[in-house]
Amino acid sequence: MDFARSSDPTGTTVRPARPWDTTDTDVYLRRSVQFAVKLLVVGHFAVGKTTLVGSMSEIPPLRTEEIMTQAGALVDDLAGARDKKTTTVAMDFGRLTLNDRLVLYLFGAPGQQRFTQLWRDMTRGALGALVLADTRRLKESFDVIGLLEEHGLPYAVAVNEFDDAPVYDLGELREALDLLPETPLVRCDARDRRSSARALIALVEYLMEHPRWQPHPLEYM
């Protein structure tokens, strides 16, 4: 068997990754696309991040996985420390080609405090973040808002309206979430593309009205 395998020419061929199996147009960016920008969709568990990413994306949402140690440091088993306890953090993202040269990526990011390195990677170069909130679990949004403030990333808040969730006045919600007067607060239905787009529009309009200078890591290299 070993002999047969070693003489088999197919043993040296490269296994194709999945995109080759499908048509190129589904997978690849338009040839004219030059620039990519990134917005984050953040919030606690089961608040609808992946739903919103899926509503907006032109491709089925993709899931990257990153191996983290329990402490949240980056992949130690790369360096050979195999016995460390690791956990896999999933991040869903989608893509939306905005015009001939520009593509927008939306990353649905976990809100756990401990994934510091992941947050640093995600927020680097991001234009801003849309915080999704659930009126039944408002308190759980504080962590993620705190993380955004810590990383200096501007954000808007969208209340994802679940069918069975209580409806509050936006003023009450603003107070409950302790938002600054200028921070946009909108309602949205993450299952609906236009509703999700409106929430993102509120964020981008806010970014335009409140330009802030952020040093970009690439400029210091």
Next chain:
Amino acid sequence: MTAARRRKAGLVRPYVVTDGRAYPSRNTLDLVTLLVAVNGEPLTGLSPEKRRLVELCRPGSLSVAEVAVHLELPVSVTKVLIADLMDSGHLVTRTPIPPARPGNGRVLQEVLDGLRALL
């Protein structure tokens, strides 16, 4: 660790794929850096993962995050491979765009226009 996850993680440990390195040789790769394969570079001498990566990028451009998903590798591992392939001339990146700041109003306007077109 469940059996399913172990299978998904692959037979080869991440540190083998990267020759034991945890960090890429260049630090300019973002999740949305767009990659393009350089045509005509021979793939001889490349590891199977690197070959798959170059072949993946040949038909058109993809972001770092998408490449990681299609190769079923963690982003950190993928970045190490991509950086190597840039060093060896197999891949080039399109310039990543700096984040929001006053000079970036034009980009934000384009994002806004693109989103409004969906309404």
